[in-house]
Amino acid sequence: MKYGFVIIGGGIQGCATAWQLADAGEDVLLLEGGEIASGASGGFGRRGVRANRRDLRELPLMRSAYRLWPELDERLGIGTGYERTGGLFLIEQEATGTRGGLVAAQAHAATQNRFGIRTEVIGRDRLLELEPAVGPAVRAALHCPLDGTADHTAATKAFAEAARRRGATLREGCHVTSLERSGDRITAVHTAQDEGFEVGTAVLLLNNTGAADLLRRNLGIELPVWRTFPQALRVIPTDGPPMSHLIGHDHRPVSLKPLPDGSVMVSGGWRGRWNAGLQRGEIVEEHVRGNLRTAYEVYPCLEDAELAVADAGTPESCSADGIPVIDRVPGSANAWVGTGWAGHGFAIAPAVAESLASWLRTGTRPDDLTPFSLARFGPAPHGRPAVTDPA
Ligand SMILES: Cc1cc2nc3c(=O)[nH]c(=O)nc-3n(C[C@H](O)[C@H](O)[C@H](O)COP(=O)(O)OP(=O)(O)OC[C@H]3O[C@@H](n4cnc5c(N)ncnc54)[C@H](O)[C@@H]3O)c2cc1C
Structure with missing residues (x-):
């Protein structure tokens, strides 16, 4: 089977991006190794939707998140438990x-x-x-x-369900083990269950703590990120x-x-x-x-x-400078990665998804994602030259 966009990871980042792309009429497959919201986006309690004392480089995303969170229950048609507590x-x-x-x-x-x-x-x-x-x-x-909290499990499942309603295919129990490459493109992904899915336009590694391992084993790329609990x-x-x-x-x-x-x-x-x-x-x-x-x-x-x-x-990814990596994979024309959320990736997820979907569809990186480029860790840090956007 071939899909335009193949998303790996069914946490808040993967599900919100699946919804954004499906809502724009794109053909989307999301592959989740366990269940939706079984990683950092799951578990008991609530997550803070906080701008206060957040890294300044994340504040433009957080300003968009302030706009998006109060609209989500209505736009998704399902409750996220969002509350503006201050x-x-x-x-x-x-x-x-x-x-x-x-x-x-x-x-x-x-x-x-x-x-x-x-x-x-x-x-x-x-x-x-x-x-x-x-x-x-x-x-x-x-x-x-304007700070507040939301029910992270409910919000993640709400994005997943809304993406499904907009035509996205979501598969649980599909653990991606390998990426098939031809030249500078990822052409297919393969799962531990021996299924293969062809990639039409792009593949997105939004699988948080699993992303670095997948890139290391398949493309020899080392990201400056690690896992914590x-x-x-x-x-x-x-x-x-x-x-x-x-x-x-x-x-x-x-x-x-x-x-x-x-x-x-x-x-x-x-x-x-x-x-x-x-x-x-x-x-x-x-x-x-x-x-x-x-x-x-x-x-x-x-x-x-x-x-x-x-x-x-529940594991979470951290990065060398405490803010996420949201970028095209070095040396690849059609693979993107989002990881290294450093314990605060939930609040900004609706805004990240909106900007990431725009980048994928237009070929132009939105300004609010510029600070999260891998280039900030030094020139050609991963041994492969970056290539220009396909669009
Ligand atoms: C206890 C705790 C408190 C937190 N508090 C806050 C807070 O107050 N505010 C805030 O903004 N953030 C908070 N965070 C951080 C926030 O929850 C995370 O940054 C966010 O949920 C990350 O979302 P994600 O979709 O990237 O990752 P995840 O939710 O981890 O989703 C990744 C998914 O990918 C799947 N996966 C992994 N590898 C593969 C593979 N190879 N194939 C298929 N699927 C795969 C996993 O099963 C997982 O479901 C907290 C985190 C924790 C753990």
């Missing part, structure tokens, strides 16, 4: 390293506002009006009223979630999200580890304790909360 980045210290603390807050707010991300610095009195249970050490916050906890406070906003912190590794069932998701940079025997990520007890401690240092009433879930099973 986001707070809590500050305790006068100065944190070279980039944070009270001394840096106004500069961060001004910069984010210049990128179209509404941001204000608020003092403790105003903060207590918004978040009465926040701990005594917190002195101020960066407030982004983010830790996420669900705790049940005695009196319901003490916060109503998406919460981040200036110097403590903690992120807090109120969940609809009255529990709280606790994450924020703590990691699990790979268990080779089980072939999956697992928690590290000490990191669970550390993450809980940071949570109640910020919200003291969480000290009595009951730990209900601790998970580090």
Whole structure:
């Protein structure tokens, strides 16, 4: 079978891009090795849709994401669980390293506002009006009223279902093992189930932690990315979630999200580890304790909360400079890769998909994807010369 666009990976990136392309009338096949939303786009809880203190190179995408998220339920015809809760980045210290603390807050707010991300610095009195249970050490916050959260599993499945309705073919249990190449084009992909699919226009490696391996084994290309296992906890406070906003912190590794069932998701940079025997990520007890401690240092009433879930099973890709790689594969005229999301690839996914689909259909890279080029890692880093766009 031959398809115009073959997408590898059924997470939020693959499904959102499949929907964009199918909605534009393109012929799309998406191949997912497990089930839709079984990677980083799956699992319990919610994901932050956050611009606050995001890498500046991602802010143009995030401004588009602010526009897209509130429209999605209606455009997809299925709920994504998106909610505009507002986001707070809590500050305790006068100065944190070279980039944070009270001394840096106004500069961060001004910069984010210049990128179209509404941001204000608020003092403790105003903060207590918004978040009465926040701990005594917190002195101020960066407030982004348009930040929020969404149900990542629901959103990914909503994109998948909407893509299907627009005519895309989505296949689960199809693990891509090889890419067939002729000259500078990928002509077909093959799966572990011994199926082959011809590629008409382009193939997209949107399979997150699987992308680097596929490129290394098939094309000898090394991407500057690796895999980690983010830790996420669900705790049940005695009196319901003490916060109503998406919460981040200036110097403590903690992120807090109120969940609809009255529990709280606790994450924020703590990691699990790979268990080779089980072939999956697992928690590290000490990191669970550390993450809980940071949570109640910020919200003291969480000290009595009951730990209900601790998970580090879903892998995520990271890159050498902390922002993703979204680019044409070096030396290939018709293969694209998106990976290295570094723990914040969910919020921008609708905007990435919109821009990536435009690039694929017009042959011109949109400006908001320029920062994610592989060229930023140095000249010809992967040993193969880039070729010009086919269009
Ligand atoms: C605990 C946790 C908390 C997070 N919090 C946030 C947050 O608050 N805000 C935010 O913006 N982001 C957050 N992220 C990051 C975000 O979830 C990810 O960046 C995003 O989901 C990546 O989407 P994806 O589609 O690229 O990858 P995935 O969802 O991992 O999808 C890739 C898919 O490809 C499939 N696959 C792999 N190899 C192959 C192959 N060879 N053939 C076929 N299929 C293959 C996998 O099975 C998988 O389903 C968090 C991540 C985690 C794990």
